[in-house]
Amino acid sequence: MAREQSPTMELSKLLVPAAVKVVGQFTSKKRLFQELGEIAAQAYGMQAAVAIDGLQERETRGPPGVGHGPARPHARLAALQGSVGVFVRLEKPLDYDSVDRQPVDLIFGLFAPKDGGVDHLKALALVSRTMRDQGVVAKLRANSDPAKLYAILTEAKAPQAA
Numbered sequence: 001m002a003r004e005q006s007p008t009m010e011l012s013k014l015l016v017p018a019a020v021k022v023v024g025q026f027t028s029k030k031r032l033f034q035e036l037g038e039i040a041a042q043a044y045g046m047q048a049a050v051a052i053d054g055l056q057e058r059e060t061r062g063p064p065g066v067g068h069g070p071a072r073p074h075a076r077l078a079a080l081q082g083s084v085g086v087f088v089r090l091e092k093p094l095d096y097d098s099v100d101r102q103p104v105d106l107i108f109g110l111f112a113p114k115d116g117g118v119d120h121l122k123a124l125a126l127v128s129r130t131m132r133d134q135g136v137v138a139k140l141r142a143n144s145d146p147a148k149l150y151a152i153l154t155e156a157k158a159p160q161a162a
Contacts, residue, residue, distance in 0.1 A: 009122045011130060012154040014085040014110070019043035020150045025092035029059070032094060036073065036109040039086045044111075046084075050077055051111060069103070069141075070131035071096055074110040074124060083112040083123040089140060089149055106131065106140050108153075130156050 019039055026032045037052035054075025086109040093103030108127045112120035130136055136156045143149055 009119075009126045010154070011085070011126065011156065014083055014123055014126075015087060015150065015153060016043050016084075017147065017150045019084070019086045020146045020153070021087070022089045022091065022144050022146055022149070025090060026094050029094065029096060030056070032088070032107065033059075033073065035088065036086050036107070039088070040084065040109070040111055043086065044084050046077065046079060046111065050079065051075065054111065055109065068100065068137075069093065070106040070108070070137060071098065071104040072108050072110060072124070072127050072131060074112065074127075076112050076114045076116060076120065078114045080111060080113040080116075083110060083116060083120060085110050085123075085127065087149065087153060089144070091144070106137065 021035075021039055023035065026035065033052050033055045034048075036055060037048040037050075040046050040051045041048035054077050055073050058075050059073065088107045088109070090105045090107070093105040096104040098104060108131055110123055110127055112123060116123075130153065133156065136152060139152045140149060143152065
């Protein structure tokens with residue numbers, strides 16, 4: 001169900017091709033979370049309802065937006081052994097109640113073990129750095145093929161934290 005974590009965190013360790021989708025639009029954040037949960041269930045075998053509940057529970061503590069279009073909803077789940085990700089590119093941006101009040105179109109959902117500790121934080125930092133990289137973001141927005149999106153994400157070399 002979970003992927004093995006390596007000392008150097010890479011998106012290729014968090015994400016599988018089946019967890020990358022392009023979707024036309026969503027009418028609400030709730031519907032987006034349902035889709036993220038369903039993709040996670042198909043790609044990693046987790047229970048969709050548990051994933052959805054985890055995302056919604058985390059969201060009550062404030063929106064995890066990166067700003068300027070990307071978002072990184074995340075949740076800690078008891079049944080996981082390692083962190084896994086789901087990526088969705090929206091054709092039509094969704095009002096997400098982001099900190100910068102901008103709609104989101106690139107969503108990287110992250111699911112981590114409840115007791116994930118430092119690995120969860122490393123994965124979250126990696127996703128955040130990648131989704132703030134304007135070169136990566138521009139390439140993601142310019143492509144609508146899930147295989148190309150997966151390649152862009154997994155080949156991206158996000159700048160290291162200072």
